[in-house]
Amino acid sequence: MIQPTPIPTHWYNITADLPVPPPPHLHPGTREPVTPEDLAALFPSELIAQEAATEQYIEIPEPIREAYATWRPAPLIRAYEFERALGTPARIYVKYEGVSPVGSHKTNTAVAQAYYNSIDGVTKLTTETGAGQWGSALAFACAKFDIELDVWQVAASYRTKPYRRHLIETYGAKVHPSPSPLTETGRKLLAEDPDTPGSLGIAVSEAIEIAASEPNTRYALGSVLNHVVLHQTVIGQEAVEQLRNAGEENADIVFGCAGGGSNLAGLAFPFIREVLHGRAKTRVIAVEPAACPSITQGEYRYDHGDLAGFTPLLKMHTLGQDFIPDPIHAGGLRYHGMAPMLSHTVELGYVTGQAIDQREAFAAGVLFARTQGIVPAPEAAHAIAAAAEYARGLTKPEVIVIGLSGHGQLDLPAYQAYLDGDLEATS
Numbered sequence: 001m002i003q004p005t006p007i008p009t010h011w012y013n014i015t016a017d018l019p020v021p022p023p024p025h026l027h028p029g030t031r032e033p034v035t036p037e038d039l040a041a042l043f044p045s046e047l048i049a050q051e052a053a054t055e056q057y058i059e060i061p062e063p064i065r066e067a068y069a070t071w072r073p074a075p076l077i078r079a080y081e082f083e084r085a086l087g088t089p090a091r092i093y094v095k096y097e098g099v100s101p102v103g104s105h106k107t108n109t110a111v112a113q114a115y116y117n118s119i120d121g122v123t124k125l126t127t128e129t130g131a132g133q134w135g136s137a138l139a140f141a142c143a144k145f146d147i148e149l150d151v152w153q154v155a156a157s158y159r160t161k162p163y164r165r166h167l168i169e170t171y172g173a174k175v176h177p178s179p180s181p182l183t184e185t186g187r188k189l190l191a192e193d194p195d196t197p198g199s200l201g202i203a204v205s206e207a208i209e210i211a212a213s214e215p216n217t218r219y220a221l222g223s224v225l226n227h228v229v230l231h232q233t234v235i236g237q238e239a240v241e242q243l244r245n246a247g248e249e250n251a252d253i254v255f256g257c258a259g260g261g262s263n264l265a266g267l268a269f270p271f272i273r274e275v276l277h278g279r280a281k282t283r284v285i286a287v288e289p290a291a292c293p294s295i296t297q298g299e300y301r302y303d304h305g306d307l308a309g310f311t312p313l314l315k316m317h318t319l320g321q322d323f324i325p326d327p328i329h330a331g332g333l334r335y336h337g338m339a340p341m342l343s344h345t346v347e348l349g350y351v352t353g354q355a356i357d358q359r360e361a362f363a364a365g366v367l368f369a370r371t372q373g374i375v376p377a378p379e380a381a382h383a384i385a386a387a388a389e390y391a392r393g394l395t396k397p398e399v400i401v402i403g404l405s406g407h408g409q410l411d412l413p414a415y416q417a418y419l420d421g422d423l424e425a426t427s
């Protein structure tokens with residue numbers, strides 16, 4: 001009998017357990033470590049404190065736990081049919097975040113960020129979104145905590161993926177294609193190339209530009225920063241416990257897709273906690289798209305999180321702040337950098353990068369849908385593809401955990417394009 005898993009009461013901060021502290025974020029002008037005052041124009045005080053927190057556990061406020069309770073704990077599913085189709089001796093478990101109201105892990109941080117802004121008296125937020133998962137998650141959370149929201153959506157996705165835009169608008173937020181004529185950054189880029197597909201780095205700059213220029217308005221980021229990664233650790237804390245309740249001692253290997261790094265870090269850090277405390281030997285694979293391979297091809301150095309250079313300098317794996325990836329269907333993986341916390345664990349040897357082509361990702365996504373019934377988000381399909389390749393090569397049983405960060409039911413045109421042999425043309 002599998003025991004029910006309680007919703008975590010705390011977020012887990014891996015900084016407290018790592019042998020080397022992560023490098024600080026730097027002020028873009030002085031190149032000195034950022035101070036809370038430097039960040040005060042953009043973020044509420046609690047999130048600024050979490051960005052530099054050193055304690056091992058941070059209590060989750062009751063209103064956030066109440067919101068989590070509508071979809072958490074998210075299920076850990078043994079993928080029997082998928083195992084059989086792969087012909088693997090592995091026992092494959094999938095941690096499924098698609099049960100949240102908008103269908104992805106992004107809600108875990110969205111409700112936390114909206115809550116902390118609301119108690120600081122903020123009345124409006126701005127943000128970026130790729131395919132729209134983060135924008136819809138924050139729109140849901142802003143509706144809950146009565147905050148106005150403007151979203152800059154990467155132009156490539158804005159043009160080809162209207163459904164999440166409709167979802168964002170249904171929750172009451174506004175969506176602008178990025179680059180947009182509403183900002184300095186956007187006007188400059190549109191003058192150079194009116195047909196640019198845009199990038200998450202550009203959309204971040206536009207959202208920050210507006211937040212900095214309007215009263216009582218702040219900015220929210222859907223990935224990358226330490227506080228976002230922290231909020232996502234509810235995923236891994238549940239998964240570690242659910243795996244034990246399913247009779248497994250530990251995971252041998254964890255796979256997750258990595259765009260800005262938040263769902264993977266959220267899943268993996270509690271498993272790495274077990275490694276750091278000598279209780280497990282779990283390996284972690286960060287699966288990124290071949291079109292935007294920050295960990296496997298990028299440099300580990302200080303870089304901006306956005307194109308215009310408004311964000312602090314972050315020590316991370318980066319392809320450069322002006323890198324514009326090909327418009328692949330996994331919009332959420334088209335980010336030039338990587339969460340500094342995840343990059344740090346890569347450098348320390350706890351996480352390894354692997355790049356996957358989008359065709360392989362869709363092939364795995366289709367196999368997963370046909371065996372398990374869940375259509376994975378194209379982002380998550382990258383993790384499934386890498387895990388499937390690994391599982392097929394095994395001759396002895398191992399326990400594999402895959403982060404299934406969201407469902408792909410609003411990405412069905414992309415699946416259709418794959419089935420029609422038309423992936424690139426429609427990206």
Ligand SMILES: Cc1ncc(COP(=O)(O)O)c(C=O)c1O
Pocket residue numbers: 104105106130131133134222223224257258259260261262263264331332333377379380405406407
């Ligand atoms: C379903 C899904 N998975 C993964 C990602 C990638 O983000 P991250 O690496 O921060 O989890 C996104 C981003 O939008 C997403 O929507």
